[in-house]
Amino acid sequence: MQFPYAEVEIESTGAIHDENQRRAALDLVAAAGVTDVLVLCHGWNNDIPQARRLYVRLTDNMAAVRSAVPSAASRSLAVIGVLWPSIRWSDEDEVAGGGAGFGDEAAALTGAIAERIEDPARAALLSRLVPKLSESAQARREFLDALREQLPSAAATPSTGGGAEVDEDPPPEAFLDGDPEEVFAEAGGPEVDFGLPERSGGAAGFDVVPGGVDVVPGGVDVVPGGVGVPSGGAAGFDFGLDDMLRRARGLLNITTYYTMKDRAGQVGSGGIAALLSALAAAAPQARLHLAGHSFGARAVSAAAVRHPSLHSCTLLQGAFSHHGFAVNFNGRGENGFFRPLLASGKLTGPLLITHTVNDRAIGLAYAAASRLARHAGAGLGDANDPYGGLGRNGALKTPEVVQPQGELLDVGGAYHFQAGRVHNLRADSFVRSHGDVSGRQTAYALLSAINTA
CATH class of the missing domain: 3.40.50 (Rossmann fold)
Structure with a gap:
């Protein structure tokens, strides 16, 4: 220094x-x-x-x-x-949809849980649910409920300035109280278009198309407006385990974001x-x-x-x-x-x-939040996205x-x-x-x- x-x-x-x-x-x-x-x-x-x-x-x-x-x-x-005491947030490999390959997603998710969930009992519960997420609707519900319990209460408005200041960045209502099956479906994967050169395929199996719309082959089509449409499979899903775990990791990332937002304010x-x-x-x-x-x-x-x-x-x-x-x-x-x-x-x-x-x-954090808030048609993460x-x-x-x-x-x-x-x-x-x-x-x-x- x-x-x-x-x-x-x-x-x-x-x-x-x-x-x-x-x-x-x-x-x-x-x-x-x-x-x-x-x-x-x-x-x-x-x-x-x-x-x-x-x-x-x-x-x-x-x-x-x-x-x-x-x-x-x-x-x-x-x-x-x-x-x-900040908590590690999203890594570049998560954002790019890479890093963890097939068969490694469970380890990546449990590692992220251990790193980001500070309550040992809640972290243990989430880790136990990881192997069941692709097959059990009950496991997905319990997983999301545990993440919701991690969220802090709404932030207070600053006491100075005399204006009508509000929290312009609240958690999406779907994440707070939406149906768990819809939340997992609309969470999407980490591969999104942030205005960088268009890519096709990739480790996460996504095609990124103009307008910020992701098409997940055989799974959920995220259409303008951000509505996830399940296409068959157990409990309405046609996702493999790795894809489901990537979605769970995205939801964990949203939880971390709003937890850190509150802590940084404190x-x-x-x-x-x-x-x-x-x-x-x-x-x-x-x-x-x-x-x-x-x-x-x-x-x-x-x-x-x-x-x-x-x-x-x-x-x-x-x-x-x-x-x-x-x-x-x-x-x-x-x-x-x-x-x-x-x-x-x-x-x-x-x-x-x-x-x-x-x-x-x-x-990544804002794109995932926008999906859940059904703003995907705005252009994920860019200046037109309410969650940019x-x-x-x-x-x-x-x-x-x-x-x-x-x-x-x-x-x-x-x-x-x-x-x-x-x-x-x-x-x-x-x-x-x-x-x-x-x-x-x-x-x-x-x-x-x-x-x-």
């Missing part, structure tokens, strides 16, 4: 885990000469060493490109790394917001900046809504709705959950959002978005960031996947935002 650095662990409830860590962070930023404090928040894994490696790679690249940001030389940056609105207040009191001379990856982007957005003043906020492949900052996103006068961040003038600098079609992990993601499409229906929308530039490119405005940065050229957020181009954009006057 080439910048002054401290870590603060935050529990899933939002409580700061170790008061000594908090004090060390406050002592660090209170040191003479610190002009800027960057709070980093990781996302989609529960491995603290991996989170640390992300922070080191990103900040080392910030140091490497510092000479390309003229104003950076006159300022002194301290970094606080937030560590929190961590952000509780622990990170409290940390920001303490940092501001300890270092009133310093400007505060937030940057979060994946679910960490949601955590820092929740914290930003609670804090009275920030200079910049950078969301790297954010794992939440592209309507999170929107105005009247649904035509009923309701705004996105994090609308108060922009509506209240909290930002004295820019809000940056990286997004790319290469982020298929974001696309920030890391896939950027912020939509948000009047503060600067037009024309920009690109993530190579080091030395000319950014013209504006205070209080949203800069959607299409990152197709430099961000290859959901986790590819620590490269020099990303570091250069982040450092440029921090040093915006």
Whole structure:
């Protein structure tokens, strides 16, 4: 780590885990000469060493490109790394429909259950049901019921901003209370069209056709509107075991997404917001900046809504709705959950959002949710999908978005960031996947935002 650095662990409830860590962070930023404090928040894994490696790679690249940001030389940056108990989310092989071949799907599913379900009794129940899923309607019902019990209660609306903010990204009603047979049928498989070159066949046995419609030979046709039509077989299914297990893995992924969505909100609105207040009191001379990856982007957005003043906020492949900052996103006068961040003038600098079609992990969760919500005809995961993601499409229906929308530039490119405005940065050229957020181009954009006057 080439910048002054401290870590603060935050529990899933939002409580700061170790008061000594908090004090060390406050002592660090209170040191003479610190002009800027960057709070980093990781996302989609529960491995603290991996989170640390992300922070080191990103900040080392910030140091490497510092000479390309003229104003950076006159300022002194301290970094606080937030560590929190996130759960590993979707892998690239799941999104691509590969990784686990025939005969390996049971092991892949039970491994994912062990990794993502933190209640040992519930994890054991789900694992026992795995071999029965293709033949037993009762097993499918019990499996889905156990996943539903894992879901948190509805999130609370932010208490600031004075607008009609709502949760723009609730779990699909079918997932919450739909018939289990229909839920499994409409869950589809992981192979979907996210705007990448069309593929046919593949390990999952899907043909991806224009418009985001998947045709599953011999199984379920997902037609515009997202309605699954079973075609025979036991309990109305004609799926082999591997196909059924892939569907179960998709439902587990949806459960993980909504569990992590809630936890990130707790961590952000509780622990990170409290940390920001303490940092501001300890270092009133310093400007505060937030940057979060994946679910960490949601955590820092929740914290930003609670804090009275920030200079910049950078969301790297954010794992939440592209309507999170929107105005009247649904035509009923309701705004996105994090609308108060922009509506209240909290930002004295820019809000940056990286997004790319290469982020298929974001696309998978939203495509699966859209199927269950019967929005498949909208174009799975894209800007027309009510369940589209920030890391896939950027912020939509948000009047503060600067037009024309920009690109993530190579080091030395000319950014013209504006205070209080949203800069959607299409990152197709430099961000290859959901986790590819620590490269020099990303570091250069982040450092440029921090040093915006």
